[in-house]
Amino acid sequence: VPYHPTAKDGAALQHPRCCILILTRALTNALDCPLSFASFSENFNCHSAHQSIIETGMATGVRMFSTPITPRVSETDGSGHINNTVAPIWFEAGRKEIFRICNPDLYFGDWHLILAAMTVDYVAQVFWKHPAEVRTWVQRIGTKSFTVYEEIWQDERLCTKGTSTY
Amino acid sequence: VPYHPTAKDGAALQHPRCCILILTRALTNALDCPLSFASFSENFNCHSAHQSIIETGMATGVRMFSTPITPRVSETDGSGHINNTVAPIWFEAGRKEIFRICNPDLYFGDWHLILAAMTVDYVAQVFWKHPAEVRTWVQRIGTKSFTVYEEIWQDERLCTKGTSTY
């Protein structure tokens, strides 16, 4: 069930430092995280909120989002492979369900997610010919930010991996 | 069954004016077109080839290719809708099976399709939130060119339509 901010959250959303807390609470709920956010949810005191880190991975049973990708001619470049600037685009596409958790109506006017940093490691070429897949996990949920870890797979081969920190 | 050029075709492919004929023959075979290309296929005489036009549409039972599209944040613009420059990108994505018919290996080194013209009519806004679909038909197969007609649908509504002439 997506987390819908309440009136109480609405007030907190006015407070710049609390905004990410609401989002991470929504994330925590949606992902069935075993974290205690009780003290935080009662008084929205940003400074007392418990900082937690969730290490995820395929083996841990943590929820993964899978996004099928059909590579496009326009995404190749003169080398004949998928251009390296396409990986961040596919990764962002893979985060659509994360966006939906934090913003159930997917309404830009109510968008509070600001990307702070991105890393991409290029492990192997991605080809236009075959279908690809983006795999997306929430790697870390802190009190002021969270990190998404993603991978691009093609033909049972890990091609690209990266993180996005909001 | 995709049409694989034969040695005979290979020779013809060296002849600039014949190249598109090989491609349209492949298209005709793949699409089960009721056209007679006999005189053409026997002597590769470009000038004597019979020019034919296939009028297509959903009601005619002509083969349609359907490509599901999940709109991406990076494809929106400041208006909050999908940017108009994205329609040609989705349309090209919709032609992937057409490319495969003309070039079964999808190998760029053996790419003989040159886009000559494109038209797009914007009927209604396309939104980021909901899934979309590209529908693709071969509208016309001539002796020197062929035309693909495509539509973008979202929420059971025709949003964009366009043609690509090779």
Place this chain on the structure above:
Amino acid sequence: VPYHPTAKDGAALQHPRCCILILTRALTNALDCPLSFASFSENFNCHSAHQSIIETGMATGVRMFSTPITPRVSETDGSGHINNTVAPIWFEAGRKEIFRICNPDLYFGDWHLILAAMTVDYVAQVFWKHPAEVRTWVQRIGTKSFTVYEEIWQDERLCTKGTSTY
């Protein structure tokens, strides 16, 4: 001098059919068009507005906008040339000064331009290596729409031409 809508225009902008008239009046002013829009500008009567067509071209001295373009690797495709879906992107880039005329603050919240149709003719390949240029003219200003005609040049060669109708 960019045309700034007045309070009177503001009222007209509420009327859907008048919106494009305000924009075309701004365009006409900015482009020093020799058209008489007097009757139109006095009463905003959409139906009585005089429909005019401005034929433009390099030889006519009509104002042209020139936008230098440095082709990017990410804009090439596996063929080694600039991908055909890039032409509409460059053309839209070429219309930035048109957008500024119609919306001096370039503010998306006050965006009244809706693209209705686009055509592109691909005359010659565009290469990554060399600089390119987009040339932009307002081809036609009607009472309900206007058309922009654009060309992509590279190495003193016309490569692509197209129209955008708002």
Place this chain on the structure above:
Amino acid sequence: VPYHPTAKDGAALQHPRCCILILTRALTNALDCPLSFASFSENFNCHSAHQSIIETGMATGVRMFSTPITPRVSETDGSGHINNTVAPIWFEAGRKEIFRICNPDLYFGDWHLILAAMTVDYVAQVFWKHPAEVRTWVQRIGTKSFTVYEEIWQDERLCTKGTSTY
């Protein structure tokens, strides 16, 4: 003067491990680096090549490449700002002169640069309205890889910074 590989380099280019050495030698020459590559340039012995690190920055007088960018509507997203996936595209555009150093003919068939990793830090929003600039430095030249550091500036404000490692 761009560095043109010689016949000797041509032989080395066949050796996978030497390819990046040729490129870094070209880079070193072009950038007037005070490094001694003598032992390397005489025998192309990959293992004996001296690993060097060049720390760069605006204050050091190291050569910077500046690329003017005119933001495009198609590069904005529903938030009204430039979408975060555009930064890698602009950064790659900023590396065009780096590409030219390593591949003077800018010919894709002779392309030996493989991107291994990318990082981007988003410091401030980039807006569509105003011109932007990409500033590009070679930060590090090693024996097997080199790193490019880049910044996006707009209105005298640092908006984005990132690295690309080849």
